Amino acid sequence: MAALVVDIVDLSRQTGSIKDVHVEVPAPADLGTEVIGVPQGSPVVVDAELTSVDDGVLVRGRADLSVHGQCVRCLRDIDEERTVSFDELYLMPEAARAQVDQGDEEADDLFLMGDTTLDLEPALRDALVLTLPFRPLCTPQCAGLCPQCGERLEDLPVDHAHESLDPRWSALEGLLAQDEPRQS
Numbered sequence: 001m002a003a004l005v006v007d008i009v010d011l012s013r014q015t016g017s018i019k020d021v022h023v024e025v026p027a028p029a030d031l032g033t034e035v036i037g038v039p040q041g042s043p044v045v046v047d048a049e050l051t052s053v054d055d056g057v058l059v060r061g062r063a064d065l066s067v068h069g070q071c072v073r074c075l076r077d078i079d080e081e082r083t084v085s086f087d088e089l090y091l092m093p094e095a096a097r098a099q100v101d102q103g104d105e106e107a108d109d110l111f112l113m114g115d116t117t118l119d120l121e122p123a124l125r126d127a128l129v130l131t132l133p134f135r136p137l138c139t140p141q142c143a144g145l146c147p148q149c150g151e152r153l154e155d156l157p158v159d160h161a162h163e164s165l166d167p168r169w170s171a172l173e174g175l176l177a178q179d180e181p182r183q184s
Ligand SMILES: [Zn+2]
Pocket: 071, 072, 073, 074, 075, 076, 137, 138, 139, 142, 143, 144
C-alpha cells in the first residue's frame, strides 16, 4: 500500500460528512521534478480534510516537506522546507466514467477515490510540482561560477581575474620575449 493512501471506510457518503486525516510518512520516490524534489525517505507530514460531496470526496490538505536540488548556476545544494497546499476533487469511479462517456477530454487526469481508500499522493505531487522552479537557483542573484577556474564567484574577491588567459595578451608576451636583447 502506497504511503499516502488513507482509509475512508469511516467517511460517510452523506454529502457534507467530514473526516480529518493526519499522515506522517517517509517521502515516496519521484516526488518532484528531474532537477528538484523531495528526497526519498525524508519526512512528509500531511494534514487533510476530506469532505463527501455528490460525486466523490473533496480533499483540502497541506503538507510539510523538504525539497532538495542544485543551483543551476553554481551547483550549490539547495535545501528548503516547504508547505504545499492542495485542493482536489477525487471522483467516484462511476462519476469519472460518466465524464469520460460524455467526452470530457480531461477525464483521464481526474483523481479517483477507491472503495475504501484514497491516495493523497497524486494531489500532493501535482501541487508540489507547480511550486517547483524549472531552473533552481540558490539565490535569485546567484552569479554562478568563474568561467575560467570554476570557483563560485560569490566566494571570490570582487576583483577576481585571471591573467594571461586572453589570447591577445599571450601573443604580446611572446613578442616581448623575442625582442629582449640577447646577451652575447
Ligand atoms: Zn547558485
